[in-house]
Amino acid sequence: MKVLAIVLNTFKEAVRDKILYAILIFALFLIGGSVVLAALSIGQEAKIIQDLGLSCISLFGTLIAIFLGIGLVYKEIEKRTLYILISKPIYRGQFILGKYFGLSLVLLINLAVMGTGLFLLSRVYLGKWPWLQILALAFIYLELLVITGIAILFSSFTTPTLSAIFTLSIFFIGHLSPDLKLFAARFGRPSSRFFIDFLYYLLPNFRHFHWESSIVHGRPLDHAILIQSASYGLLYGASLLLSAILIFARRDLK
Amino acid sequence: MDSQAISTKDLCKDFRVGFAMRKVRVLHGLNLEVQRGEIFGYLGPNGAGKTTTIKLLMGLIFPSSGQISLLGEEIDKPPVRSRIGFLPENPYFYDHLTGWELMDYCGRLLGMEKAPRAARITELLERVGLREAAHTPLRKYSKGMVQRIGLAQALIGHPELVILDEPMSGLDPIGRKEVRDLILSLKEEGKTIFFSSHILPDVEMICDRVGILIDGRLKEAGVLEELLETRVESIEITVREANLGVLSRLQLPLSAQPLQRGGKILLSVPHEQALQDALSRLMREGVRIVSIVPQKETLEEYFLKEVQLSPRPSGEGK
Numbered sequence: 001m002k003v004l005a006i007v008l009n010t011f012k013e014a015v016r017d018k019i020l021y022a023i024l025i026f027a028l029f030l031i032g033g034s035v036v037l038a039a040l041s042i043g044q045e046a047k048i049i050q051d052l053g054l055s056c057i058s059l060f061g062t063l064i065a066i067f068l069g070i071g072l073v074y075k076e077i078e079k080r081t082l083y084i085l086i087s088k089p090i091y092r093g094q095f096i097l098g099k100y101f102g103l104s105l106v107l108l109i110n111l112a113v114m115g116t117g118l119f120l121l122s123r124v125y126l127g128k129w130p131w132l133q134i135l136a137l138a139f140i141y142l143e144l145l146v147i148t149g150i151a152i153l154f155s156s157f158t159t160p161t162l163s164a165i166f167t168l169s170i171f172f173i174g175h176l177s178p179d180l181k182l183f184a185a186r187f188g189r190p191s192s193r194f195f196i197d198f199l200y201y202l203l204p205n206f207r208h209f210h211w212e213s214s215i216v217h218g219r220p221l222d223h224a225i226l227i228q229s230a231s232y233g234l235l236y237g238a239s240l241l242l243s244a245i246l247i248f249a250r251r252d253l254k
Numbered sequence: 255m256d257s258q259a260i261s262t263k264d265l266c267k268d269f270r271v272g273f274a275m276r277k278v279r280v281l282h283g284l285n286l287e288v289q290r291g292e293i294f295g296y297l298g299p300n301g302a303g304k305t306t307t308i309k310l311l312m313g314l315i316f317p318s319s320g321q322i323s324l325l326g327e328e329i330d331k332p333p334v335r336s337r338i339g340f341l342p343e344n345p346y347f348y349d350h351l352t353g354w355e356l357m358d359y360c361g362r363l364l365g366m367e368k369a370p371r372a373a374r375i376t377e378l379l380e381r382v383g384l385r386e387a388a389h390t391p392l393r394k395y396s397k398g399m400v401q402r403i404g405l406a407q408a409l410i411g412h413p414e415l416v417i418l419d420e421p422m423s424g425l426d427p428i429g430r431k432e433v434r435d436l437i438l439s440l441k442e443e444g445k446t447i448f449f450s451s452h453i454l455p456d457v458e459m460i461c462d463r464v465g466i467l468i469d470g471r472l473k474e475a476g477v478l479e480e481l482l483e484t485r486v487e488s489i490e491i492t493v494r495e496a497n498l499g500v501l502s503r504l505q506l507p508l509s510a511q512p513l514q515r516g517g518k519i520l521l522s523v524p525h526e527q528a529l530q531d532a533l534s535r536l537m538r539e540g541v542r543i544v545s546i547v548p549q550k551e552t553l554e555e556y557f558l559k560e561v562q563l564s565p566r567p568s569g570e571g572k
Contacts, residue, residue: 005362016350087312087340088363089332252315
């Protein structure tokens, strides 16, 4: 119940922030705008709409996850609202969990709104219900959960500016790390190969969460790999959350 | 241990400062004991370590060494905090919530059920005079209103111990009186109140005991009257039916020049022995004595003297 109270307060804070609506409206506008681009293609309208729509959802979801996530803990310390919370009979871990799941709920609702828009639009152009799109959206959500975990981890011990820099860096490296690994394996020296391998295994590999292309182009999906990717995302997110809890548990709230 | 609401033993706190992470000790072996049911005023100049102590008590920061026990329990167990109410210094609350929502949130964090929570919120908002503003967003509250909602949230869980960090800071005289009255009413309910303040007349009016912290060290702690009683600055004797010429002939052991006010003359002697000497001379002369009043130090004078007697902080860490 205590974690739920923090979840609901975090959710309430986000939904009463007008910026969130601005982002959401802009994203819906862009998803709708994909119709214009689709009209330029011949016979590929549905694919273009789905491709652009899913990319849009992923991009705006990431923006919300990072820019709300980086201030999630820090803002409460900076404004000293945390003093009231920590003085109540709650564990610090409960606070981190409440903040994390509060933002996760905000992201889920955003994703549901954007996803519903795209789902209906795709139905019009495809002539059938694009059920597999839900799978793509689920993996995008999983990616957002990992990004939120990274943001909250940094937010638990550093400023929003540094958190934003670190989270964005990890986001980009996490998208490029499979290519870097391949590049280092082919051309790198042993020392650089070791370094790239280290980064590859340490940082999240966001490729696990992007099945949009396969789904949109109707390529077959390997269930075992999907399950493996989902497990990877959940475990990675959980370990980020655990790290944030451990760091925050011993932090002086000056 | 159980009879004590707050007990600290050799409590120390170091902070790391600057690029070189130099260790600076801000609290030096604090041994503090606050009895249940009393109002304890925690005094000290800015930077003495009052807020650091309170943050340690509330588990917001961790001790470098030493022990803290609240209501007979170790503070690293969060359940003990359900018996404690806390108001931080210059509190700030969520802009997006109304007064009622903030109280509801705090009640939920204490694990209170819906019906008793709502009843308690109504009662407390009434008590702090915020019933009308219950559904106004907190961003529209004045400083005094924020302080009052802060006090209300501190009391929501029927705490046995209430810790208030500068509760009168920034309030106008009416607001300060309201807070004083509230603190006194909490004492009547059997609660223990520990509060820091630098508004000494307020402390003097309501505290049973005070502790004076200077440069992170507890200089003195005790019952206010006893602390000030031992510090009789002078004794004033008011006499009448005498003139200054006669009095000067008596060679009284005065600590200041006699003052004539209407038909009375005010004489000031430095201590009790001088008083005995002066009284016997005055009575021998047949001077009529109207009153004898020991002039005690006020808390403010005492506090200022203690601060001045302390060596200035060198700025060096441990």
